[in-house]
Amino acid sequence: MKVKYPDIEIKFIFPDTDKNNQDDQLKSLYTAIMAGSGPDVIDVSEMPHKKLAEKKLLVNLSEIIDNDKEFDKSLYYQNIIDAAKYNGILYIMPVNYMFVGFAADDEVLDEENIAIDDSLWTWDDFYNISLKLNKDTDNDSVIDRYAFYSIEHLMETRFLPYIMHSQFVDPENKSCSFNTEECVDFLNTYKKLMESNIRHPVQELEPVRVGALSKQFVFMPAVLFDAVSFNAFKSYIGTAKVGFYQFPRNIPNNKVSCKLKSALGINANSKLKDESWNLIKCMLREEVQSSGWLTSTINKNAERKRDQDWMEGTLNILDQSEFEKLNSLRESCNDILYVDNEVFTIIKNETRSFFNGQKTAEETAQAIQDKVTTCLNE
Numbered sequence: 001m002k003v004k005y006p007d008i009e010i011k012f013i014f015p016d017t018d019k020n021n022q023d024d025q026l027k028s029l030y031t032a033i034m035a036g037s038g039p040d041v042i043d044v045s046e047m048p049h050k051k052l053a054e055k056k057l058l059v060n061l062s063e064i065i066d067n068d069k070e071f072d073k074s075l076y077y078q079n080i081i082d083a084a085k086y087n088g089i090l091y092i093m094p095v096n097y098m099f100v101g102f103a104a105d106d107e108v109l110d111e112e113n114i115a116i117d118d119s120l121w122t123w124d125d126f127y128n129i130s131l132k133l134n135k136d137t138d139n140d141s142v143i144d145r146y147a148f149y150s151i152e153h154l155m156e157t158r159f160l161p162y163i164m165h166s167q168f169v170d171p172e173n174k175s176c177s178f179n180t181e182e183c184v185d186f187l188n189t190y191k192k193l194m195e196s197n198i199r200h201p202v203q204e205l206e207p208v209r210v211g212a213l214s215k216q217f218v219f220m221p222a223v224l225f226d227a228v229s230f231n232a233f234k235s236y237i238g239t240a241k242v243g244f245y246q247f248p249r250n251i252p253n254n255k256v257s258c259k260l261k262s263a264l265g266i267n268a269n270s271k272l273k274d275e276s277w278n279l280i281k282c283m284l285r286e287e288v289q290s291s292g293w294l295t296s297t298i299n300k301n302a303e304r305k306r307d308q309d310w311m312e313g314t315l316n317i318l319d320q321s322e323f324e325k326l327n328s329l330r331e332s333c334n335d336i337l338y339v340d341n342e343v344f345t346i347i348k349n350e351t352r353s354f355f356n357g358q359k360t361a362e363e364t365a366q367a368i369q370d371k372v373t374t375c376l377n378e
Contacts (some may be wrong), residue, residue, distance in 0.1 A: 030047055040270040040272050045261060048061065049263070055089075058268055059091070062090045074301060075300060079331065079333055082334075083334050094336075095262040095263060097260050098257070102221060104182070104219045104237075106219055112133065119252065121249075123186055124189055126193070134147050146216060147198040148196060161339050161343070161347040163247050163349065166337055171338065177229040179248055180365070182250045187364060214237070215310060224329070256333045260336060296330065310323075339374065349367075
């Protein structure tokens, strides 16, 4: 990049490592872009990029790609790029992504003759499966295998807003459906899960990291970055055979969803749009993407190279079934998990009132409906 454009200085601005400062920085960056300034290239993975697109503050990348004869679409997971489009137009280019769901002890699921189709299962299905998995395995009248483990408040603060948004919000049509029977049922089932004895009583992370809870639970919420993640899951759960399943949905919709770890857009007010596009292309190159860890990449050849290293090379940590699962997720992904920061906060705050017993599921669903409707139409 520097050789081709010697007169252009590339300056990377990284967010503060403190989460509170990060939020302030993102707000400042969003305000700057809305005001017509800001950087040329923006990582919008943690920003309300659909609002930026609606206000014409991001460049139409679909047009750029159509006019760039050097850009070979076949090198990339086009299904994920298509999933990132908004109203049929690409405004952000996925660079790295990950999958969120449940890691599970497939050895136990096989022993219990439990087969899961994660394209169809609901939260009621998960609850009923969990009841079968809770067991006193050594007959001492004490439960020693729980259905699932979760760090306290992790699901509620990190995953729940994405789960609910993907089910009950339609950003393109600026509509939502929280005040429905499906949403109320979901809230009640989820609360029942969290309050029952099918959840492991230990809710700190360190015991899991050191394997102290090995074989004491079957499911755990997890982020699948790459093959290394499978090894971590095996260690945490204490199994030689680990599965990964999308979170249940109360309304099955055949979506295979990923969450963007990095996605780049070009500021519509940039005076260096061509150079900015070349920088994005540079970030997509195989030699750049194949060197990354703890992420999945949009470049197919980079993924194949890393998979080959993990299956047959010196690392030798990926077996065939895990490769097939990863590859299936990559090839079939057709949805990007997206939550506007304001909507994220609304869901998190209102559901907290429900879990604390201050509101009913019906009251919570209606409060979210009213506030999110207002947010979508601002």
